[in-house]
Amino acid sequence: MNKVRIGVIGAGRIGKIHTEHLLSMPEVQVKYLADLYIDQMTDWTKNLGIPHLTKNYRDMLADSEIDAVLICSHTNTHTEIITAAAEANKHIFCEKPISFDLAHTLKALKTVEQHGIQLQVGFMRRFDHNFRRVYECVKEGKIGTPHIVKITSRDPEYSSKEYIKTSGGMPFDMTIHDYDMARFLTNSEVEEVYVQGAVLIDEVFAECGDIDTAVTTLRFQNGAIGVIDNSRKAAYGYDQRVEVFGSKGSVAVENDFDNTATISTAEGIYRDKPKYFFLERYHEAFRTEIQSFIQSILDQQKVFVDGNDGLQAELIAHAAHRSLNDRRPVTIREIKEEYA
Numbered sequence: 001m002n003k004v005r006i007g008v009i010g011a012g013r014i015g016k017i018h019t020e021h022l023l024s025m026p027e028v029q030v031k032y033l034a035d036l037y038i039d040q041m042t043d044w045t046k047n048l049g050i051p052h053l054t055k056n057y058r059d060m061l062a063d064s065e066i067d068a069v070l071i072c073s074h075t076n077t078h079t080e081i082i083t084a085a086a087e088a089n090k091h092i093f094c095e096k097p098i099s100f101d102l103a104h105t106l107k108a109l110k111t112v113e114q115h116g117i118q119l120q121v122g123f124m125r126r127f128d129h130n131f132r133r134v135y136e137c138v139k140e141g142k143i144g145t146p147h148i149v150k151i152t153s154r155d156p157e158y159s160s161k162e163y164i165k166t167s168g169g170m171p172f173d174m175t176i177h178d179y180d181m182a183r184f185l186t187n188s189e190v191e192e193v194y195v196q197g198a199v200l201i202d203e204v205f206a207e208c209g210d211i212d213t214a215v216t217t218l219r220f221q222n223g224a225i226g227v228i229d230n231s232r233k234a235a236y237g238y239d240q241r242v243e244v245f246g247s248k249g250s251v252a253v254e255n256d257f258d259n260t261a262t263i264s265t266a267e268g269i270y271r272d273k274p275k276y277f278f279l280e281r282y283h284e285a286f287r288t289e290i291q292s293f294i295q296s297i298l299d300q301q302k303v304f305v306d307g308n309d310g311l312q313a314e315l316i317a318h319a320a321h322r323s324l325n326d327r328r329p330v331t332i333r334e335i336k337e338e339y340a
């Protein structure tokens with residue numbers, strides 16, 4: 001195979017980004033784009049040159065030329081589409097999280113396994129140039145045995161009440177990226193989770209049964225300890241930093257900026273804010289993750305972020321959710337035992 005024929009399902013915020021990246025890759029043909037509201041997207045779709053625009057994603061599954069699909073629709077549609085795509089023997093890239101329901105996730109992953117197709121999950125931060133360097137340092141043993149991982153993950157703004165209501169809550173919508181990053185950087189599974197959460201920014205989060213501020217502690221199987229701090233609104237912009245501290249030293253990365261200018265005046269010394277939000281900060285990471293998915297299909301190699309990575313992050317999210325509700329540490333084993 002020297003060209004991958006693709007269909008994209010869901011053309012919202014994230015589907016648009018992925019579609020535009022795919023269209024710029026010579027080794028890809030985007031043959032289908034499916035969205036329930038595709039008819040209302042002509043301003044965007046008219047110049048893309050995608051031959052089949054449809055409301056029904058099953059059209060692309062019925063096409064024997066299609067090698068792979070990207071699932072970028074709302075989370076509550078993912079497992080149904082994963083199952084249908086696996087049954088049609090299409091490779092799958094699915095946005096995070098796979099689902100809000102562990103039973104659904106497990107069932108979809110089983111179908112993927114039975115059909116022997118590839119499933120990559122959209123944890124694009126693993127492809128970010130800064131975080132990748134941290135990962136390599138830890139992997140090469142430069143900082144010795146990891147003891148502490150610290151992740152700061154704060155958004156510059158939050159979405160509408162409609163979005164918050166259907167987002168699945170902070171652990172599933174936001175911190176899930178940080179759970180994955182913590183696993184990735186420590187190269188270890190999480191054993192226990194404890195979350196302190198609060199509504200400090202806007203009562204709308206309480207009205208939706210959600211939180212806007214959290215500190216999560218993690219205990220890993222390899223003995224390391226992790227801490228993640230999240231906020232839905234940092235006044236100074238998108239704040240995405242990590243540090244891994246180990247027996248021989250530490251490795252840390254700061255935020256990404258559009259420029260390196262330092263402005264010095266009589267009032268003080270300052271610089272511009274970090275890249276605005278996830279679409280700006282992770283623009284290249286989104287591209288690299290899709291390129292990696294395409295390359296895995298072309299080379300028939302295992303994807304870099306697989307269904308098990310999606311599952312492990314979801315297990316942590318379920319434990320975090322319970323920890324918040326019960327105000328106690330929750331083990332991953334406790335969650336797993338309920339689904340054994």
Ligand SMILES: NC(=O)c1ccc[n+]([C@@H]2O[C@H](COP(=O)([O-])OP(=O)(O)OC[C@H]3O[C@@H](n4cnc5c(N)ncnc54)[C@H](O)[C@@H]3O)[C@@H](O)[C@H]2O)c1
Nearest residue numbers: 010011012013014034035036037072073074075095096122
């Ligand atoms: N990796 C990331 O950082 C990241 C960022 C944002 C969103 N996401 C994930 O991406 C997914 C989509 O989020 P979004 O913000 O782009 O949402 P969105 O609301 O902007 O877009 C979703 C699109 O899917 C379409 N859709 C829904 N059901 C469909 C179906 N059955 N068939 C075809 N199209 C359908 C909707 O019409 C809509 O246009 C979610 O799972 C979300 O968690 C990931």
